[in-house]
Amino acid sequence: xxxxxxxxxxxxxxxxxxxxxxxxxxxxxxxxxxxxxxxxxxxxxxxxxxxxxxxxxxxxxxxxxxxxxxxxxxxxxxxxxxxxxxxxxxxxxxxxxxxxxxxxxxxxxxxxxxxxxxxxxxxxxxxxxxxxxxxxxxxxxxxxxxxxxxxxxxxxxxxxxxxxxxxxxxxxxxxxxxxxxxxxxxxxxxxxxxxxxxxxxxxxxxxxxxxxxxxxxxxxxxxxxxxxxxxxxxxxxxxxxxxxxxxxxxxxxxxxxxxxxxxxxxxxxxxxxxxxxxxxxxxxxxxxxxxxxxxxxxxxxxxxxxxxxxxxxxxxxxxxxxxxxxxxxxxxxxxxxxxxxxxxxxxxxxxxxxxxxxxxxxxxxxxxxxxxxxxxxxxxxxxxxxxxxxxxxxxxxxxxxxxxxxxxxxxxxxxxxxxxxxxxxxxxxxxxxxxxxxxxxxxxxxxxxxxxxxx
Amino acid sequence: xxxxxxxxxxxxxxxxxxxxxxxxxxxxxxxxxxxxxxxxxxxxxxxxxxxxxxxxxxxxxxxxxxxxxxxxxxxxxxxxxxxxxxxxxxxxxxxxxxxxxxxxxxxxxxxxxxxxxxxxxxxxxxxxxxxxxxxxxxxxxxxxxxxxxxxxxxxxxxxxxxxxxxxxxxxxxxxxxxxxxxxxxxxxxxxxxxxxxxxxxxxxxxxxxxxxxxxxxxxxxxxxxxxxxxxxxxxxxxxxxxxxxxxxxxxxxxxxxxxxxxxxxxxxxxxxxxxxxxxxxxxxxxxxxxxxxxxxxxxxxxxxxxxxxxxxxxxxxxxxxxxxxxxxxxxxxxxxxxxxxxxxxxxxxxxxxxxxxxxxxxxxxxx
Numbered sequence: 001x002x003x004x005x006x007x008x009x010x011x012x013x014x015x016x017x018x019x020x021x022x023x024x025x026x027x028x029x030x031x032x033x034x035x036x037x038x039x040x041x042x043x044x045x046x047x048x049x050x051x052x053x054x055x056x057x058x059x060x061x062x063x064x065x066x067x068x069x070x071x072x073x074x075x076x077x078x079x080x081x082x083x084x085x086x087x088x089x090x091x092x093x094x095x096x097x098x099x100x101x102x103x104x105x106x107x108x109x110x111x112x113x114x115x116x117x118x119x120x121x122x123x124x125x126x127x128x129x130x131x132x133x134x135x136x137x138x139x140x141x142x143x144x145x146x147x148x149x150x151x152x153x154x155x156x157x158x159x160x161x162x163x164x165x166x167x168x169x170x171x172x173x174x175x176x177x178x179x180x181x182x183x184x185x186x187x188x189x190x191x192x193x194x195x196x197x198x199x200x201x202x203x204x205x206x207x208x209x210x211x212x213x214x215x216x217x218x219x220x221x222x223x224x225x226x227x228x229x230x231x232x233x234x235x236x237x238x239x240x241x242x243x244x245x246x247x248x249x250x251x252x253x254x255x256x257x258x259x260x261x262x263x264x265x266x267x268x269x270x271x272x273x274x275x276x277x278x279x280x281x282x283x284x285x286x287x288x289x290x291x292x293x294x295x296x297x298x299x300x301x302x303x304x305x306x307x308x309x310x311x312x313x314x315x316x317x318x319x320x321x322x323x324x325x326x327x328x329x330x331x332x333x334x335x336x337x338x339x340x341x342x343x344x345x346x347x348x349x350x351x352x353x354x355x356x357x358x359x360x361x362x363x364x365x366x367x368x369x370x371x372x373x374x375x376x377x378x379x380x381x382x383x384x385x386x387x388x389x390x391x392x393x394x395x396x397x398x399x400x401x402x403x404x405x406x407x408x409x410x411x412x413x414x415x416x417x418x419x420x421x422x423x424x425x426x427x428x429x430x431x432x433x434x435x436x437x438x439x440x441x442x443x444x445x446x447x448x449x450x451x452x453x454x455x
Numbered sequence: 456x457x458x459x460x461x462x463x464x465x466x467x468x469x470x471x472x473x474x475x476x477x478x479x480x481x482x483x484x485x486x487x488x489x490x491x492x493x494x495x496x497x498x499x500x501x502x503x504x505x506x507x508x509x510x511x512x513x514x515x516x517x518x519x520x521x522x523x524x525x526x527x528x529x530x531x532x533x534x535x536x537x538x539x540x541x542x543x544x545x546x547x548x549x550x551x552x553x554x555x556x557x558x559x560x561x562x563x564x565x566x567x568x569x570x571x572x573x574x575x576x577x578x579x580x581x582x583x584x585x586x587x588x589x590x591x592x593x594x595x596x597x598x599x600x601x602x603x604x605x606x607x608x609x610x611x612x613x614x615x616x617x618x619x620x621x622x623x624x625x626x627x628x629x630x631x632x633x634x635x636x637x638x639x640x641x642x643x644x645x646x647x648x649x650x651x652x653x654x655x656x657x658x659x660x661x662x663x664x665x666x667x668x669x670x671x672x673x674x675x676x677x678x679x680x681x682x683x684x685x686x687x688x689x690x691x692x693x694x695x696x697x698x699x700x701x702x703x704x705x706x707x708x709x710x711x712x713x714x715x716x717x718x719x720x721x722x723x724x725x726x727x728x729x730x731x732x733x734x735x736x737x738x739x740x741x742x743x744x745x746x747x748x749x750x751x752x753x754x755x756x757x758x759x760x761x762x763x764x765x766x767x768x769x770x771x772x773x774x775x776x777x778x779x780x781x782x783x784x785x786x787x788x789x790x791x792x793x794x795x796x797x798x799x800x801x802x803x804x805x806x807x808x809x810x811x812x813x814x815x816x817x818x819x820x821x822x
Contacts, residue, residue: 040584040603040798042648047598048589048797054778054788057595059655060662060716090655094722102655104595112595117655410780412789413727437594437792438663438714439723442652454778 047111051447052428052454055110056435058442059117061091063102065419065443067133067252068432071105073143073174075113080142083107084422084430087148088443089129090117098127101150102443103176108424110445116176118148127153128168132202132214132252136171145173149200149213152183158194165197167215169235182235186220189228190240196220202254202263210238214254214263217242224248227261227280241285243278251312255319259283264321266308267291271329275309275321275336277344290344307336311367311420315376315400317342322368322378325351333357335365335380335394337402350402358383362391366418369429375399377429379421382409393418393433393444395452408452411435416444478505479513486520498524499533515545519559526558535818538562542816546570546755547688567819570812573616577759577808581608583642585798588770591777593792594651594663601648605803606668610675612638614808619680632681634695639704640673642800651712651792661715667793668709670729671736671771673701677744688752695746699765703740706733710791725791734782735773735795742767750810759808770797 057063067087074080086104091097101118119128130150135143148170156164166183173179186196202214206229215226223242231238250265259282267276280287309323318341325334334351341347354364358381367379378396383389392411398404410416414436422430427450435444448454482505489497502517509517518541525534542548550563582605592598614636623629646667654660677699684692707729714723748761772795779785788794 040587042587042590042601042603042796043599045587045590045599045796048591050591050777052778053591054593054794055595056593056652056792058652058663060652060660060714061655094716100655410785410789412786414725414790416789435789437790438712438725440714454780455775 053110062441087133101130149203151199193220201250202252204254273306315370322365324364330360332364348401356383359388367421379418479509495524546814573810575810577806578611579806581804589797596653597651600650606643608641610638610640630683634679638675671706672704691750699742701740732784757810761806763804765802
């Protein structure tokens with residue numbers, strides 16, 4: 001044993017001599033030790049440029065995505081760069097019921113370029129939400145700004161100082177800096193009901209540079225929808241009209257073709273709901289109003305089927321619609337798809353099953369876009385259990401008639417809600433949603449390839 | 456009476472051992488004396504009759520005398536036989552050139568006296584530092600704010616060594632050893648990002664952080680070439696270099712993403728069981744390594760101490776499956792807001808080991 005001990009001592013001495021008493025080793029060893037201890041910081045390491053990505057955006061309070069548009073604009077004096085602009089509403093505090101508007105500009109790789117909270121400076125009114133956004137473009141097609149519509153909740157002296165909802169309009173430049181803003185009460189825009197609530201839902205730029213603004217009306221005998229042309233210079237009404245006589249939840253898009261303006265949404269009358277597609281002539285004010293599905297509101301042993309409409313996309317000269325199919329109020333069991341031709345006549349009608357019927361407010365079908373190959377891509381939200389404690393995003397790729405080509409689902413173990421889908425210039429798909437990360441809702445942006453894969 | 460018989464028995468055993476020891480030493484002294492007197496033909500009988508009573512050390516001396524005797528009796532085949540027995544008895548026997556006759560040294564050199572190969576085990580600890588090439592991220596404020604830190608891993612496995620050209624006349628080539636090895640290796644490092652989201656209301660204030668421990672197990676197959684810095688059988692310092700390939704056996708992340716509000720309360724935490732991330736990695740990763748170490752002979756085995764640096768030549772992350780879509784690894788992205796960067800692991804390894812040489816002393820050439 002003593003022999004073994006002495007041999008071990010000899011080994012250690014020789015090792016010490018070899019590694020510590022020789023000059024080069026004396027220098028190398030501390031360096032090696034430092035290398036072991038070194039931490040590798042991300043700072044200064046280049047960002048990847050992935051063709052597909054998943055990004056979350058949040059500022060500490062719940063954020064709810066609303067809309068996304070493609071954009072191409074110069075950021076400062078540099079070359080114009082493509083990307084996307086996200087419109088979201090951000091709660092003012094973790095448990096608040098009031099909101100601010102958040103704009104997030106990202107490049108084509110989803111990297112944030114700027115973020116803007118509006119309105120700035122903060123006004124006295126407690127809450128602002130944006131729902132619809134449109135780019136303001138110059139003659140070359142480059143964006144020179146963005147125009148949003150939504151709602152402002154403010155104290156109305158004309159209505160006994162009660163809190164009133166007004167039509168909020170905000171214009172920003174290509175860096176998200178406020179250019180102008182205005183809030184119009186219902187009485188400012190041609191609705192002569194004191195106490196009527198109005199919120200802007202959709203907007204598009206007119207050929208003359210003004211804006212066509214679509215709004216939802218509540219508490220007005222004049223109707224439940226409002227369409228107005230707003231002067232781009234001073235944000236005042238040029239003309240306005242009201243439509244409808246029930247309660248309508250509108251899709252946040254407005255389409256124009258020639259002298260016609262189109263929009264749609266969900267019309268609720270009593271306990272029944274149906275998709276609605278409305279068009280009007282700018283000059284004459286005549287309108288057409290089509291419910292969908294026509295003639296199919298009652299089926300399945302006379303059980304009423306309700307259809308809600310979440311999104312509309314242009315498809316050639318026609319349009320595609322997506323929403324939810326419900327057999328009992330507040331429970332969505334299928335994603336509903338319709339396609340109409342240029343005359344507003346229904347061409348195709350398909351529905352897609354969900355794994356579980358899901359509870360409101362999680363609509364089954366959320367968004368739709370036409371695709372380069374002549375089909376559609378549908379974004380939906382699907383519960384992963386019977387109690388809707390977790391939901392995921394689903395993408396359904398279809399042909400022109402709604403026949404499913406592939407279907408994929410994405411998401412984590414918390415609530416994920418689809419909001420909007422776009423086709424990117426490279427053929428991939430951009431998906432906007434609201435996700436829940438560590439108990440706080442956040443903006444979700446995902447890009448897939450043309451087969452719905454993320455790498 | 457019983458105690459008396461037991462003591463008697465012990466005394467008898469002790470006496471026998473003593474007599475045997477005395478007998479072996481005496482026989483050797485007698486044989487040495489006879490050898491010095493030149494009565495060489497008496498030595499084989501004397502040694503062969505008493506060979507069973509020799510200890511290992513005595514046996515080495517006995518075979519040495521026997522070999523010398525046969526050399527001078529001009530019985531080369533018997534000399535070969537006794538030399539082979541000598542080398543089988545003591546694998547590390549080396550004749551002293553200042554003492555031994557040239558004929559004896561000449562005969563020794565006709566035998567394969569070096570180990571045919573060595574085999575053994577190695578085990579030790581490692582630290583892995585991910586050298587970042589490109590950042591991929593999920594949460595918008597994360598890029599640039601994270602830090603990867605090495606953590607302690609371990610490895611253990613089998614090593615095989617063979618002198619590549621032991622009989623080369625080139626001093627350089629004769630010192631090269633091919634030493635492939637198979638090691639089960641666990642590699643661990645951590646990711647800490649204190650700012651995955653920043654506050655909308657307080658400029659640059661952190662409102663969420665992330666702590667992740669990344670754990671991987673690999674089967675490393677390294678084709679190491681060692682260069683012995685000293686031609687010794689007792690103390691052998693060496694340096695090594697060679698390629699390797701790692702086969703991924705498993706990968707998982709322990710992940711926690713925590714919300715922290717500006718007033719330091721935590722509105723929520725995302726945590727849970729380890730997330731399996733094997734799908735997000737490539738299965739085979741080539742690497743190169745360099746090492747420095749020493750071998751010290753303790754009896755019939757070598758004890759090894761070694762330091763090495765291993766560098767992966769490609770990123771282990773599979774760029775086509777980074778998010779692990781469709782598998783459990785996607786939880787890393789969707790539930791915790793984290794995705795792997797492109798990196799190349801740099802491993803610092805400290806190994807200890809035991810190497811057992813295998814000898815087969817056969818005659819390799821005629822005199």
